[in-house]
Amino acid sequence: MSTPSVAVQILVTVIPIVGIVAGSAVLFFFLYFNHKQKMLLIEKGLYQKISFDFDAFSLFTGFLLTGVGAALTLFFLLKEGISYGLIGGLVPLGLGISFVLYYFVKLKTTKK
Structure with a gap:
């Protein structure tokens, strides 16, 4: 095989x-x-501030990351067993669970 x-x-x-x-130039401009x-x-x-519903965002993001994390965790677990590759699924799974827990804790504390 010859070298390029x-x-x-x-x-x-x-x-x-x-x-x-x-x-970077496109992002800057x-x-x-x-x-x-x-x-x-x-x-x-004429400027009207856009309201952002962080609670709905955290719930949606939590469900999305939990689903992706669970699928990746299951895939890596079946493919490689317990190894460092499993972290690629556990990180989004943990983040997703954290977002969902944040939503329910915030919902419970604002009701009081």
């Missing part, structure tokens, strides 16, 4: 760098122009 040419090695090295730089837009709306008195 120097040009191919340079391209393989440069493409991820260009992708990261371009992605999105955040910059979004900020400018909000500032103009505030100056004109």
Whole structure:
């Protein structure tokens, strides 16, 4: 098997760098122009703050992460048994359970 040419090695090295730089530039300009837009709306008195329901978000995210974590945990458990790969499923499972518990604790404390 022959080794790849120097040009191919340079391209393989440069493409991820260009992708990261371009992605960072797009993200920067999105955040910059979004900020400018909000500032103009505030100056004109047209800005309305968007309400965010963190309780519903935590419940939805909790169920989603619990489902994904349970599926990954079961998959890695059946594939490799008890090993370090199992952490890839246990982390989202633990986060999902934590989000769901947060929702129910918050619901119980706000009723009092």
